[in-house]
Amino acid sequence: MLEELILILSILFIGSFIQGASGFGFGLFSMGFLPLFLTLKDSTLLVLALTVVISLTILFRFFKLINWRNITIILIGALTGRVCSFYFLNTYGDMDWVKKILGFILIAMVIYLLTTKEKTTSSPLYKKVPFTVFIGLIGGFIGGVFAVGGPFFTFYFLMRYKEKNEYNANLQASFIITNGFTLTLHGINGDYKASFWFYLLPSLCVILIGTKLGLRWFEHLPRTLIKKLVCIIILISGVLLLINK
Numbered sequence: 404m405l406e407e408l409i410l411i412l413s414i415l416f417i418g419s420f421i422q423g424a425s426g427f428g429f430g431l432f433s434m435g436f437l438p439l440f441l442t443l444k445d446s447t448l449l450v451l452a453l454t455v456v457i458s459l460t461i462l463f464r465f466f467k468l469i470n471w472r473n474i475t476i477i478l479i480g481a482l483t484g485r486v487c488s489f490y491f492l493n494t495y496g497d498m499d500w501v502k503k504i505l506g507f508i509l510i511a512m513v514i515y516l517l518t519t520k521e522k523t524t525s526s527p528l529y530k531k532v533p534f535t536v537f538i539g540l541i542g543g544f545i546g547g548v549f550a551v552g553g554p555f556f557t558f559y560f561l562m563r564y565k566e567k568n569e570y571n572a573n574l575q576a577s578f579i580i581t582n583g584f585t586l587t588l589h590g591i592n593g594d595y596k597a598s599f600w601f602y603l604l605p606s607l608c609v610i611l612i613g614t615k616l617g618l619r620w621f622e623h624l625p626r627t628l629i630k631k632l633v634c635i636i637i638l639i640s641g642v643l644l645l646i647n648k
Contacts, residue, residue, distance in 0.1 A: 407440055411602060412609045415453065419610035422457050423617020429454055429610075430550040435509055435640025441598075443505065443549075444496030448589060449602055450550040451582045453610050458575040458582075460614045465572035474573050477559060480536035481552075481581045484543025489588045492548050505549050506644030512554055513638045517631075535559065547585045553578070 414436045422429035430450050437446035462469075495501050538559045546552020556577050564570040589595065 408602070408605070411437065411440055412605060415606050416609045416613040419453070419457055419613030420617040422454075423461065423614040424620050428553070429457055430546070430553055431509065431512060431637055432640075434505065434550050435637050435644070438502050438505060438644060439640075441602075442497050443501050444492055444594070445596070445599060445602075447492060447496070447548065447550045448586070448594065448599060449606070451547075451585055452603060453606055454550070455579055455582045455586070456607060457610055457614050458578040460611065461618065462572060462575040462579065464618075465568050465575070468569045468572035469576045470569075470573060473563065474577055476532055476535045477539035477556070478577065478580060480539025481543030481546075481556075481577065482539075482584055484540040484545075484552075485547040485581055485585045485588070488544045488547025489585065489592075491544075492589075493592065493594070496548075501548075502644050505551075506641045508545065508549060508551060509637050509641030509644070512551060513634045513641065515554060517634055543581055546581060552581075 414433055418429040418432040421432055433450050433453075434446060437450065441449070538555050542552035542555030542559075544552070545555070556574055560570045560574045560577075564573065
């Protein structure tokens with residue numbers, strides 16, 4: 404039990420450092436490994452709860468830059484997706500085949516991250532309400548089931564905002580609202596086991612340290628290098644989920 408706890412805390416520390424240094428990636432990294440030790444449902448709830456804390460830590464610097472009017476439409480789609488994910492996770496969250504799906508999604512995410520240029524685009528798609536709702540719906544559902552919906556929101560906010568800090572502020576605000584909504588649904592349903600609190604409490608200290616270190620290195624670490632290393636690690640974890648019995 405102690406060795407497992409140390410491994411889980413190490414995974415969460417690295418994931419929080421990545422989130423602090425790049426704005427997202429905590430869920431992608433952590434969900435590549437936690438389901439190897441915990442059930443998918445327990446892994447997702449733990450990551451969602453910790454993501455709220457990490458996002459609050461990051462958002463503290465950029466709170467005034469949140470544009471509530473602009474994020475309302477994508478949140479409508481995202482929260483609808485979270486309701487759907489709530490029922491899916493409660494029905495299938497403890498089944499091993501769902502972890503295989505997560506493995507495929509992680510590998511697909513890596514392909515997306517490696518083939519998408521990291522720059523803000525002036526695409527007018529974000530101005531179209533159906534597109535915005537669709538992105539929110541898909542990202543909300545995948546985020547609620549697998550805690551890896553971040554890239555969908557990242558894609559949208561990169562289109563919408565040219566300024567880095569404004570992009571980061573609205574991205575983190577979306578994470579907090581959608582994850583908080585999902586955690587509330589599961590809390591009402593009584594889904595939190597004693598093991599959740601056992602891992603959550605020590606994890607809080609670990610992720611706060613990791614996030615602060617990541618933020619400190621935000622201006623120093625080459626983001627392209629971080630991106631490549633994270634993609635390699637996520638790819639390996641995705642393969643492990645596919646072959647693990």
